[in-house]
């Protein structure tokens with residue numbers, strides 16, 4: 001570990017973070033273990049974190065921020081939720097991993113199946129990427145077909161077949177199609193604009209080798225972009241009529257937009273769905289599940305192989321159960337009220353300052369777009385005012401609000417965001433807008 005030679009030399013607001021980032025950059029590519037954490041997109045360097053509680057996160061320079069990143073989605077109950085921490089602390093002394101089944105895995109599977117009508121069986125994995133990647137393999141194995149349909153700006157983890165026109169960190173870093181993916185494989189993925197049912201129909205007419213269609217039911221990785229009326233239902237119908245597996249990627253929306261996730265909120269029936277983020281309560285845990293008939297193709301029952309040394313890890317599963325068991329209908333009513341109050345407050349302040357802004361919001365997911373009209377797809381989402389975004393991001397950080405460092409991300413409101421904290425956030429927005437106006 002680097003030592004600070006003269007602590008009295010470190011008087012700037014981000015000195016210790018900058019120092020730790022410089023050290024990290026020597027050993028870790030870009031200094032981060034996931035590109036979204038870098039502030040490269042906003043020409044800055046990331047703050048390094050010491051801990052967090054509730055809606056407040058603290059950096060190594062002892063600055064405190066109201067956090068709207070929420071570990072990119074999992075922290076729906078805020079950081080260090082006492083019930084989750086207790087559950088984990090109670091179970092840790094029994095051992096960290098066994099590589100053999102525990103009843104806790106069945107308990108979490110039961111939660112997922114109970115809350116989602118179409119989930120009959122689930123398999124637990126370690127990350128959202130693993131869930132989507134495995135769901136696609138399963139769909140290919142089940143149908144005997146090979147093409148994948150995805151939507152422009154949707155992010156489904158970094159599996160090879162899905163890193164084509166991807167959102168989130170991929171597009172922030174300027175590489176929506178990643179290097180290192182064979183053209184032969186990328187050619188098996190067809191990309192359609194989000195919310196464009198007509199274009200999807202055309203693709204379904206053109207190809208007869210489609211194994212699956214995968215979609216974010218509320219896009220959250222091009223900023224928050226909700227599905228238009230009838231879009232998801234239309235996709236479901238197309239899939240059903242063409243023997244295409246309908247995969248709903250709920251890694252972000254699962255337990256986020258409704259206690260039965262987006263599939264319940266929008267009344268759709270996925271053949272397979274993927275979960276992650278919230279179901280691990282902050283631990284590495286994800287899942288995919290769906291119709292028994294399809295899930296039974298998985299090894300050891302069927303011939304589609306997928307495995308994991310740490311899959312269904314007992315500590316992660318414990319954190320997951322302790323999270324979802326706290327999520328009730330009332331939780332989502334509270335989140336809706338808080339997030340609505342935040343949205344209305346921000347809109348009012350932008351109106352007063354005559355700065356163009358639109359906000360997309362679904363429950364506790366929201367994104368500010370620096371443009372007059374809210375986007376409905378990725379091409380539109382890219383029309384934002386970049387200079388304005390960068391200035392807003394940095395000034396909000398200065399004023400104690402930690403936001404995702406990219407316009408293609410979603411803010412997450414948690415149950416720990418009290419009215420007082422929203423008011424403080426609005427105060428920061430007001431200060432930020434005044435500062436930007438006066439240049």
Ligand SMILES: *Cc1c(COP(=O)(O)O)cnc(C)c1O
Nearest residue numbers: 127128129155156157249251252
């Ligand atoms: C975050 C995310 C993933 C990837 O999950 P990881 O755990 O980061 O691998 C996949 N799909 C969606 C919709 C996501 O938001």
